[in-house]
Amino acid sequence: MASSPSRRFEGRSVVVTGAGSGIGLATTERLLAEGARVVAVDVSVSRLADLEGRHDGEPLACVVADVSSQAGVDQVVAAAAGPVDGLANVAGIMDGFVPPAEVTDEHWFHVFAVNLDSMMRLTRAFLPGMLDVGRGAIVNVASEASLRGSAAGVAYTASKHAVVGLTRSTAFFYAPKGVRANAVAPGGVMTNIDATFTSDWGRERATPYLTTDLTPVATPDQLAAAIAWLLSEESSDVNGVVLPVDGGWSTI
Template sequence: MTGERRPLTGATPIGDWLAHPEGGPLIRNLLAESGFDESVLAPVRLLPLRQLVTLSRGALTEEVVDDLVARANGGETPAEEDTGTGWQERIVPGRFADRTVIVTGAASGIGRATASRVAREGGRVVAVDLVAEGLDTLAAELDSSDVVPVPADVTKQADIERVVAAAGDRVDGLANVAGVVDDFTPVHEVSDAMWQRVFAVNVDGLFRLTRAVVPVMLSAGSGSIVNIASESALRGSAAGVAYTASKHAVVGITRSAAFMYGPGIRVNAVAPGGVATGMAAGEMSEFGRRRTADFLTLMPPIATAAQLAASITFLLSDDGVNVSGAVLPSDGGWSVQ
């Protein structure tokens, strides 16, 4: 043991940057210039610094990260290496071999990570999203895998039918990941437009695609469905009324379907806490922001999309053979607070 510090890079966790004698002052000065202190980084302290580029939606640029790295290393830019700390994704070769899995929301975030993992573990993925460009990028990155991009809007019945047609005669798994957030509005402020938009995607789209897929699974006598709920399905203090109600509805659909179609078809839900996807509420209700602020500070460090994909693919695969009707909190322990 030499006691030498690893050089700071874009792959170094934010917490390590803050603890470093050169890196810490650089990060704190950068935050101070924007009127923040290091407390705003508490939920992301386990993530690589470079991931803030995506999370900040361009407020922090790649060039700024590169400059921080050079300044922390005396003008040099060391190669980015796996730090060897924290969680590492471990692919299970062949886990989804000869399986067809539909994944919605597959162009970005949790859906993309789930589609990627299923494909890299040997599955045929029907990747569904509104954003055709994102699906094409996913398919190009996984060019040695079997990925079928289907640009589709899950709120439209005609698009649901196209998705099922693209899957063909066999659907072994369905991951209902597509979703939208609300703006933290409480019930006395929420508009009809916000309520209808959130329910159209988070509930109606999930319901319609599940309804279309279940007959195929019933014919085969087997299948696995994983719905994405949320921390908001477990408490009332993590979002506005529209999103909270929609995710409670997802849990209801999950439990009803698990009862109706078991044991041949397994139906489960995953309830993520904070996840590094860049999915944000935009302009928030001031009432909702004030009311939830203290509770949201209790949120554990946020997860990566790949970590959520690990939870989802466990339930989708035969590894979850004896699990149905479960709502799995994948939230770093937030739900037990």
């Protein structure tokens, strides 16, 4: 990973979801390197076991939980065992680029449960502890699909637009109480996310907008750097923003 500029998170605890892979993994490792105690959450047992193995003896608590359910969120809260200073809602899934005429209820609700409901429930769970001390930072991972209609299918696009609403609402309500909420909107990032097409029309319609090579594909570390900055005191007056971290895709 990229060298860390400091130990900005010494004495701080941060919950990171999706910590077993990609952006969540890079964020977890960056936060550990900067002194944080990290509660690392993922639904994958093996990915968390790998993470734990690489950071033996460090202040890392790994929690195998499915954050798409309230029961999973309750497991995370129990593992955190008290208030936290930061929450990075990273876990998310793609949707096969399924367009509106083809989406099933089951698919729609599952994508929303993972990409949006998890973030709402974890925010709701950890806000009271942040409000008690008058300090806290929440970072939600949105997407280029929060900004446009051509970057994914309908369920993913709608869920990521809703992540922006969740972020802005949280920022609005709690700005006077010392809690900030921001989002990052990644473009393409080299991770394990399943971005295969399950719809022929989805593939035909979206492909020209995804293969134009107009912006470079980012590394997870580039996203982790932005997330860590938004979690840190260095961004203390930044609240309610949706920060594209996409090499400039959002300008096109």
